[in-house]
Amino acid sequence: MNWRPAFPPFFKLINRILPAKSSQAPVVGFDIGTHFIKAIEIGPLGNSFEIHRWTLEPAEGADTLSALKRAASCMSMKNQIPVASVSGKGTLIRYIDMPRMSLEELRKSFVYEIDKYFPFNPQEIYTDCYIVDPQSKEKKMSVLVAATKKELVDDRIKLFKEAGMELTHVTTDSVVMANAFNQLANTELAAGARAILDIGGSFSNLMILDKGHFPSFTRDIFIGSQELSKEIANILGVDMAKAEELKRSPADQYEEVMQACEVPIGKLIGELQLSFDYFSTEKNIPVVELFLVGGGALLKGIEGAFEKSLNIPVKIWNPLAGLHLGSEAASSDIHLCSSQLGVAIGLALTKV
Ligand SMILES: Nc1ncnc2c1ncn2[C@@H]1O[C@H](COP(=O)(O)OP(=O)(O)OP(=O)(O)O)[C@@H](O)[C@H]1O
Ligand SMILES: [Mg+2]
Missing domain, CATH: 3.30.420.380 (Nucleotidyltransferase; domain 5)
Structure with a gap:
């Protein structure tokens, strides 16, 4: 060759x-x-x-x-x-x-x-x-x-x-x-693996770091924050520019915006759960914490939605x-x- x-x-x-x-x-x-x-x-x-x-x-x-x-x-x-x-x-x-x-x-x-x-x-x-x-x-x-x-x-x-x-x-x-x-x-070394989800505009990248801090698993999930804007536009009957604005500053429409985001966030969580299950079975190490990063993580309260379904602590990671x-x-x-x-x-x- x-x-x-x-x-x-x-x-x-x-x-x-x-x-x-x-x-x-x-x-x-x-x-x-x-x-x-x-x-x-x-x-x-x-x-x-x-x-x-x-x-x-x-x-x-x-x-x-x-x-x-x-x-x-x-x-x-x-x-x-x-x-x-x-x-x-x-x-x-x-x-x-x-x-x-x-x-x-x-x-x-x-x-x-x-x-x-x-x-x-x-x-x-x-x-x-x-x-x-x-x-x-x-x-x-x-x-x-x-x-x-x-x-x-x-x-x-x-x-x-x-x-x-x-x-x-x-x-x-x-x-x-x-x-x-x-x-x-600056995180304590938890007894288990930690996951990082970078929620971008078009897709999200999941990475699981094992106890040695190395990326043990990575996967792209083709759901990004743009999906949330699309759902906001559909459900609230507004155009994409308005949906984007509402996602960033929902003010008194916060509940409606979060409700509209439920389906795409749920899909993302479903994919995460599949990957966590696969990882835990394969490596025999549970995922004990999730960190959200990327522009999509700026949605106010997004960590709560993840935490409720995944039953592990979910934090927004601030690299600054x-x-x-x-x-x-x-x-x-x-x-x-x-x-x-x-x-x-x-x-x-x-x-x-
Ligand atoms: N304050 C905010 N609140 C909610 N969402 C936000 C906020 N600021 C940015 N976003 C969303 O973050 C997304 C952009 O994030 P980011 O810059 O990480 O994506 P990207 O790296 O350009 O995309 P990709 O990684 O998919 O190529 C956009 O969909 C935008 O609507
Ligand atoms: Mg990106």
């Missing part, structure tokens, strides 16, 4: 999972969502990190390139390092047991077995791997492998080039979210809680969209 290099220098998926920031140049994380482009610049501050500036650019129905150019201009891109991710269909993470070997050896031997693990043509994907547990079973080690369609990564690089930026680091949403959560969430705010960020309204910035923050914390 004629293998082209499987690990081009710009694609380091999994080895970014344990961050230890080394570069002094600030990193700008660009989260290219279907509804909003989120960008945030984070630099080191003592033993911690500080948010310098950030932006949120509407991308829904707009031309992504123009939205990205606006975001880059807000971030005054000069010597900062841009980092971006890909997600959804065409990206996959798997956990496999391999004979024990070094990461270097693993990377070399793994490329010959790619087609065993991913339902993609090996010629059309980039892959990377990370040793999660070097001594998981007798003479075996547990390995996290990730693959993404080359065209997704290549398109990202092209988009950034057109916006005047050279993108040298691309990763996946699930990896950065796990990375950010492990670094920033573990970071300092520089003067420009501190005087902005960043707190109003904190949970929407999870992926962008994870990207900006990438070790480059």
Whole structure:
């Protein structure tokens, strides 16, 4: 088989999972969502990190390139390092047991077995791997492998080039979210697994972190906050713009708005329950806590709806809680969209 290099220098998926920031140049994380482009610049501050500036650019129905150019201009891109991710269909993470070997050896031997693990043509994907547990079973080690369609990564690089930026680091949403959560969430290590649900505009990404904090399970669920707006529009007989406004600021129509959201939220919960059951049976570890993040988590009271059905504590994760705010960020309204910035923050914390 004629293998082209499987690990081009710009694609380091999994080895970014344990961050230890080394570069002094600030990193700008660009989260290219279907509804909003989120960008945030984070630099080191003592033993911690500080948010310098950030932006949120509407991308829904707009031309992504123009939205990205606006975001880059807000971030005054000069010597900062841009980092971006890909997600959804065409990206996959798997956990496999391999004979024990070094990461270097693993990377070399793994490329010959790619087609065993991913339902993609090996010629059309980039892959990377990370040793999660070097001594998981007798003479075996547990390995996290990730693959993404080359065209997704290549398109990202092209988009950034057109916006005047050279993108040298691309990763996946699930990896950065796990990375950010492990670094920033100040949670007690519960006896069980924790789940994170990133509720975006078009889809939601579920991730379950096992007791070692690694993403043990990831899955895209094609229900996003947009479904809630559609239901509000249908049930309350308003157009989509009004439905969106009501979802964000329902004021005295709160009860009606939440009632309209019941069906799509119920569908999302149903999918979560299936995944939790599968995970608990497969791994023999119960999911004991759920954290909501993403723009969809900004719906007032959404955690209550999840908690009632799932019977486990459900919290909104605020990724800003573990970071300092520089003067420009501190005087902005960043707190109003904190949970929407999870992926962008994870990207900006990438070790480059
Ligand atoms: N204050 C708010 N209250 C309720 N919903 C909100 C609020 N702010 C934003 N949203 C919803 O969040 C969604 C956008 O979230 P986010 O920016 O995480 O999505 P995205 O990353 O662009 O989408 P995707 O991840 O699906 O590509 C929109 O559907 C929007 O209606
Ligand atoms: Mg998103």
